[in-house]
Amino acid sequence: MSDWKMKRFWQKATAVEAGNGFTVHLDARPIRTPGKAPLIVPTQAMAQAMALEWDAQEKEINPNTMPVTRSANSAVDKVTPQFGAVADMLAEYAGTDLLCYRADQPAELVARQAEAWDPLLKWCADEFQAPLEPVSGVMFAAQQESSLAKLRALLHTMSPFELTGMHDLITLPGSFVIGLAAIHNRADPYELWELSRLDERYQQEQWGRDDEAEEMAETKRNAFKHAFDFYNLSRI
Structure with missing residues (x-):
């Protein structure tokens, strides 16, 4: 080498x-x-x-x-030539959104998820006429195609640079809605990132902290914030 x-x-x-x-x-x-x-x-x-x-x-x-330079390189070399495929791939996250898959027990976790995640789902439904329905358990449940089509269309209106930022805003938390909330300034990006870790935080309370997992999560947290900043830099 x-x-x-x-x-x-x-x-x-x-x-x-x-x-x-x-x-x-x-x-x-x-x-x-x-x-x-x-x-x-x-x-x-x-x-x-x-x-x-x-x-x-x-x-x-x-x-x-050089994170801004690296993301800009990706926007030009990777996203621009396959924009439609990238947008459609990211749109698929709406169909399996983290916020829609809820625990059926224990009751405390069920309540925490509802309190933290229901307001974002309601906002998505009200703001974009794209309701996504939460379900209990991990088995796949199809969402309304009309909702998915409306959310997919939002991505196809973006520039390649916006879509590059949106990529990590969606994929890192595993939630289309959290990514959408970030670019619409529904909450501080760090607060939104913590919403995506609600289940992990609950498990930490029960079993203790895993330092290796926390280090990995911190790296992803910083990448999420960079994606938020990059998206905004593409529009200033």
Whole structure:
């Protein structure tokens, strides 16, 4: 395996206008995606965030410290060429939404789920005329196709950059409704993330904390917040 790593070769990263959007110049050189496409983003704020990431690199480039740039690369190289397939894949989460699958016991957990999750389902039904019905247990229960079609249509109206942010807002919590609530600012993203962990928190109360699981959950929590920020950067 090669030990080659990309070295820093520029003095200054700058956000500049480019085509119908914005990009970053490393000195006078425009950046490109890993797929060699021009990395044109929709907003100046996103380009500025990427420029800060590039300027923060030291002798060697560490992509793990460049989340906005990585997400923008995904929007161009991965989401744009298969937009419809990505949107349809994410829409499927509405049919198996975490918030719809409830415990049938113990009574305390049943009550907690209803108190925490019912308001979001009601909001989804009222705001988008897309009711999703909760069920007890883990067996699959089909939702109304009219509701699923309306929620699917919301994704197809997004830009590739918005859909890139929406990807993790839906897949990380396993809930279309939580992702939708995040982009409509129904609650702080960290609060919404905690709603997705209600069952895990209950299990911790019964059996104690699993440090490894908590570390993994923290990584996902941070990724959820980044997706929220990236979605908003695509619209500023």
